[in-house]
Amino acid sequence: MxxxxxxxxxxxxxxxxxEIRAEEVCLAVFKRINQVEDKVKAYLSLxxxxxxxxxxxxxxxxxxGEAISPLxxxxxxLKDNLCTKGLKTTCASKxxxxxxxxxxxxxxxxxxxxxxVITGKTNMDEFAMGSSTENSAFQxxxxxxxxxxxxxxxxxxxxxxxxxxxxxxxxGSDTGGSIRQPAAFCGVVGMKPTYxxxxxxxxxxxASSLDQIGPFARDVTDCALMLNAISGHDSMDSTSVPTELxxxxxxxxxxxxxxxxxxxxxxxxxxxxxxxxRVIEEAITVLEQRGxxxxxxxxxxxxxxxxxxYIIAPAEASSNLARYDGVxxxxxxxxxxxxxxxxxxxxxxxxxxxxxxxxxxxxxxxxAGYYDAYYLKALxxxxxxxxxxxxxxxxxxxxxxxxxxSTAFRFGEKVDDPLTMYLSDVFTxxxxxxGLPGVSIPAGFVDxxxxxxxxxxxPFSESTLLRAAYTFEQSTAHHLKRPPxxxxxx
Ligand code: GLN
Numbered sequence: 001m002x003x004x005x006x007x008x009x010x011x012x013x014x015x016x017x018x019e020i021r022a023e024e025v026c027l028a029v030f031k032r033i034n035q036v037e038d039k040v041k042a043y044l045s046l047x048x049x050x051x052x053x054x055x056x057x058x059x060x061x062x063x064x065g066e067a068i069s070p071l072x073x074x075x076x077x078l079k080d081n082l083c084t085k086g087l088k089t090t091c092a093s094k095x096x097x098x099x100x101x102x103x104x105x106x107x108x109x110x111x112x113x114x115x116x117v118i119t120g121k122t123n124m125d126e127f128a129m130g131s132s133t134e135n136s137a138f139q140x141x142x143x144x145x146x147x148x149x150x151x152x153x154x155x156x157x158x159x160x161x162x163x164x165x166x167x168x169x170x171x172g173s174d175t176g177g178s179i180r181q182p183a184a185f186c187g188v189v190g191m192k193p194t195y196x197x198x199x200x201x202x203x204x205x206x207a208s209s210l211d212q213i214g215p216f217a218r219d220v221t222d223c224a225l226m227l228n229a230i231s232g233h234d235s236m237d238s239t240s241v242p243t244e245l246x247x248x249x250x251x252x253x254x255x256x257x258x259x260x261x262x263x264x265x266x267x268x269x270x271x272x273x274x275x276x277x278r279v280i281e282e283a284i285t286v287l288e289q290r291g292x293x294x295x296x297x298x299x300x301x302x303x304x305x306x307x308x309x310y311i312i313a314p315a316e317a318s319s320n321l322a323r324y325d326g327v328x329x330x331x332x333x334x335x336x337x338x339x340x341x342x343x344x345x346x347x348x349x350x351x352x353x354x355x356x357x358x359x360x361x362x363x364x365x366x367x368a369g370y371y372d373a374y375y376l377k378a379l380x381x382x383x384x385x386x387x388x389x390x391x392x393x394x395x396x397x398x399x400x401x402x403x404x405x406s407t408a409f410r411f412g413e414k415v416d417d418p419l420t421m422y423l424s425d426v427f428t429x430x431x432x433x434x435g436l437p438g439v440s441i442p443a444g445f446v447d448x449x450x451x452x453x454x455x456x457x458x459p460f461s462e463s464t465l466l467r468a469a470y471t472f473e474q475s476t477a478h479h480l481k482r483p484p485x486x487x488x489x490x
Contacts, residue, residue, distance in 0.1 A: 003028035022073030072115035077167035095350030105202025122157030144483035152182030177428025184452020195435035199234030257291030262396035318362030403452030
């Protein structure tokens with residue numbers, strides 16, 4: 001395997017035993033970027049020189065005999081909705097095409113403190129609204145397993161970069177599935193932590209009660225290392241929990257003997273590709289062979305998750321996106337009759353179709369006369385959905401399901417039909433509505449395309465999920481496969 005295809009923990013061992021230098025790792029990743037980025041188009045911007053400088057600084061630390069942190073010298077890519085001081089943060093939107101933040105998101109600072117090497121900013125659906133990364137205002141990212149398929153979204157660039165060896169790990173954000181779904185489509189591990197585990201300070205807000213930042217990695221160990229680096233209380237985000245969080249490395253234990261796992265029937269209903277179902281059934285057998293007790297359960301309000309999400313998320317988005325008016329930063333039209341005309345033209349030209357759709361939906365749902373009928377009702381159903389999970393967790397340690405109803409689809413297949421696109425997230429949305437942790441791990445393949453297994457846990461049970469995910473991973477070999485980077489480039 002090439003250097004750029006290794007895991008962070010393996011590279012860490014090679015760095016500390018002085019078998020490899022951080023500069024070499026960085027050069028290997030940028031070499032891969034040079035070779036494949038034309039096809040994959042995962043990045044919106046790259047910071048090669050800064051990355052190399054950071055890598056050399058890590059090498060000097062090692063030379064001086066200093067201890068280095070687990071992510072020191074590890075090339076990490078960032079989704080382009082994470083604010084990076086002095087480095088463009090566009091959210092893949094024309095309205096922020098030139099926005100250079102004056103500060104770093106907390107997660108970015110935390111990674112820097114760990115001496116991780118930031119490689120660049122990755123492509124995404126505009127403002128994280130979408131499931132295929134086709135809503136980027138700038139470019140289409142291709143799935144490394146088949147270049148004519150989407151990488152998923154909205155964090156498609158981050159998932160594709162990790163799968164293709166263009167970064168060792170990456171960060172994304174997940175509001176309704178945007179880490180887990182692209183992780184599943186690209187055959188990598190992707191975790192959405194419990195709401196409040198990771199600071200959202202400096203994450204450009206989509207739907208603030210649902211958004212959570214999380215890692216992409218090639219295996220569960222790297223996922224735990226990344227989570228260690230980014231989690232924890234932050235006084236700049238009042239929704240981050242003030243309690244002490246565990247060292248997630250302690251969860252990397254190969255033992256799920258006696259674990260009780262629930263399989264929600266609603267996640268195996270109509271719409272699920274039969275071949276995906278079979279892969280998940282095989283995964284269940286593996287978990288049973290490792291001593292887990294798997295049983296069917298039910299989450300009766302699942303059928304309302306999609307409509308609830310598509311009231312709450314757009315409602316919050318319509319409010320969050322009101323700030324893009326062309327006044328202080330970002331895109332502004334040149335010609336306008338007066339200030340109101342300037343706002344209106346700037347927003348009409350600066351936002352793409354999906355973003356406008358959400359702003360209109362959200363504004364409608366929050367408007368006088370409709371607020372009670374839509375928004376308030378959605379909040380009530382959200383509580384019912386959360387209670388479904390609470391009831392299930394009285395009996396089970398965690399739940400499992402397919403991450404997505406199908407494997408990655410082709411470009412253009414769903415982009416003109418919003419509802420079909422929204423359905424790509426039917427298995428991930430409820431987890432955000434309930435604020436729970438969820439992780440997608442490689443579970444197998446259908447026609448050469450990766451399938452993700454989703455593990456859903458109680459609030460703050462990331463350690464349980466990682467332990468189960470680790471046990472599954474160690475019993476299988478899916479995470480060891482690397483994509484061929486073939487197919488017809490669109
Ligand atoms: N695909 C979902 C949406 O379009 C989820 C996106 C996300 O998690 N950011 O809203």
